[in-house]
Amino acid sequence: MVKCVPPTDTEDTIAAIATPVGQAGIGIIRISGPESLEIAEKIFKPKTPHTAFISHRLCMGYVHDPGSGNVIDEVLLSYMAAPNSYTREDIIEINSHSGYTLLSKILTVLTGLGARLARPGEFTQRAFLNGRIDLSQAEAVVDLMNARSERGLFLAAQQIQGSVKRDVLALRKEAIHILANAEATIDFPEEDIEHLFRDEGAETIRKKLIHPIDILIKAHTERVWIDGINTVIAGRVNSGKSSLLNRLLNETKAIVTDIPGTTRDVIEATFNLWGIPIRIMDTAGIRKVNDEVEKMGIDLALQKTAEADLLLIVIDRSRPINQDDMDLLGHAKNRKALLVMNKIDLPPAPDFAEKADYLNRFSVVEISALTGEGIDHLKEAIKDTILSGDTLTISTSRAVPNLRHRQALLKARDQFLCASKSARKNRPMEIVAFELRNGLDHLGEITGQTIDDEILDSIFSQFCMGK
Template sequence: MQQSDTISAIATAQGEGGIGIIRISGERAIAVADTVFRAASGRKLESYETQRAVFGHIVDAAGETVDEAMVLLMRAPHSYTKEDVVELQCHGGVMPLRKTLALTWQAGARAAERGEFTKRAFLNGRLDLTQAQAVMDVISAKTEKSLKMASGHLAGHFSAGIKAMRHDILGQIAHLEAAIDFPEDEVDDVVTDEVERNVVDVRNKIRKLLKTAHTGRILREGLMTAIVGKPNVGKSSLLNALLREERAIVTDIPGTTRDSIEEYANIGGVPLRIIDTAGIRATDDIVEKIGVDKARAYVDESSLILALFDGSRELSAEDEEILDLIAGKDALVLLNKTDLAPVLTAEKLAERTQAPVIAIATVTEHGLDDLAAAIQKKVYDSGMDSGDEGSFVNDERQAEILRQADEHLAAALRTIGAGLGLDFISIDLRSAWEKLGELTGETVGEDIINEIFSKFCIGK
């Protein structure tokens, strides 16, 4: 597909709503809109200045009215894509939007590909690659901290740090090449000492960024968290308490939950992808047995395990099995039903596990604040400030590029230590500079760009 094409797509979620938006972008965007839209003023959109809202009607080829609409006119470069953009704001029903979209295609636009509007914004220099990726993160953010990280990336906080490091590296490359061009100055030791100091400084910045990767990925994707325990220990009650809604059925009958229930919960700004599993016990019920097997599998797959135990009863064989299952795993042990007469104490439970033990009561919500604090402590590494999310590394691709750039810088230091020529040092530094450019899109290949934008929704 060519970037010179004029494209159109529905830019709002499908379904019924007050407003539905069709976005048109490209050289013929205004001409396409003029074909399907009749302004109440009788004027053509071409005659209006940029950044104007115009009321009128969507009409078909026969001149029949399809819908009332407001049109937003944005001339290049003052638009999302830096091209001429027209947004048709229709009523948010499926039929009027589909009909209007089809009319734009008949008028000369083509269907936009996934993420093509944002891809054009990137190719036209309005956004760099990290900012473009942040567009979808803003849309899919599940907590305030997730949104803060995505918004920070969209505002360029993360890429500003990357560009600063590239600028520092490029300065050292220029310094080396100047020394290579004027060998009569004989200042190799002075040059390499300065380059070494600056390379160490950039490596420290990269390492600091990499420390945020674990937290950033959780804020973006959610922390996969399994709630496990024997039947009737309060797993579904905990899920409901964390969600603050009656999502799971709660009864006094053991084995009520036979399949896994998955929901997102906002725990102190951390998005938890919570899975409420079937109670782990021996059973002859075929359906329940499948649920129990899945519960055991989730213990291995999850990044965090919330293991529940009944504080009003002694440890059972089922409890012992669960303690064995979570051994060596990243877990929080929750002593539930502490509102009842105590039988199993937190001290006794702590003797059986290396995981932190937290006393809770799902009925009264006692201890849930302590649980939230413990989860935050696990997500935010020590020394990391909550509030700097806008500069966090937020996916594995970014982390891997930073690791590779750091390795090139380490190679430069080894080259200096080996006493090799300045041109060899320059090669290592240029490799690091180019690798960091893959984050902002300045040195990334077209296939990677296409892969990134293929994950976007149509219309964005």
């Protein structure tokens, strides 16, 4: 664990195209760093010079190539002087027209004048390193862009305003206070305050740290509104997986044929079920094959099956059940899974009645992907399965920790629990203080106060260019 310090390259000036590259009304290029203003002055000719480069004012003019002197585009330019900017550095934003060659040309001119191409997420990383936002707020930027439901959007917007940060900082403040009391018993042994701490400290840790952490951990289940539920359709070849995907989406997304092995890649789409975003994946049918490409598809299908939050195992009721079906059913144990019995428009296979007892151990939904019969029941069953176990209530707490936060909270909780036990069991106060400090460090991972540079890099690498 290292304390987070800004790397030296925040000294340089970075530039990137911040909008999708392609033909559009407007394209935005961003520049951030100490040289921003100087570089902009070399390429921008304002139409009315006295209005140029006033902080937080838009100015109209021309961007030109200082090498050739040619005008590249008519643009609107804004200058946001440090520290009142996204990165807390001097920022220049150029609103030009949008086209690949045009935006690339402007960027080339900027790099020719000393700006460096920004890495994905580097603007937000600078906002974090320069202390404008904490790490949880930086992560909320990605959540906002990825939110797949109204509520997901709302929660991400809360997080960008500091919902997670506030709760974690409050916990840290509490933990620092308890730690100070624990350390006082070590520093002033003659004052006999240790027995007081042992009586009350353990209880305070439970009430003021562990209990609120438990509430936060529970709120993690609300991440489904942002992340969606990873749902995988798995089954034997020709059981009707692609037909089911198309039915659920109400569109022909995947090719359906009676030729076994039609689907090879994973086909992914998202739809909303009662506001819950469902990320659904259609996969290659499971069977023993020699074809290398199909085999790769099947391996991918098995990998997605293992990782799914929710599994829809499709069985063709009109064919006798075989070992591939049985193997797939093995994946359903102790998981959120539904057994989707398909092709009920056809007569059941003769051996079906014998297998019914075994199959009924699973949550079974009967459908016909061909006619649409039973699809509404399936949707109900999907919702019930998602919500089972974790009670997905819309909490009053606006802080919804992501998976990384949850892991840090669990580690912090462990340490605080140890500290509380150590206090009760008359272990040396140095141990109590040590455990409290560890817990504090884990809380600091959430806000980014204590975090590994590698983890930091991996978080920001998920961002897009120019963000």
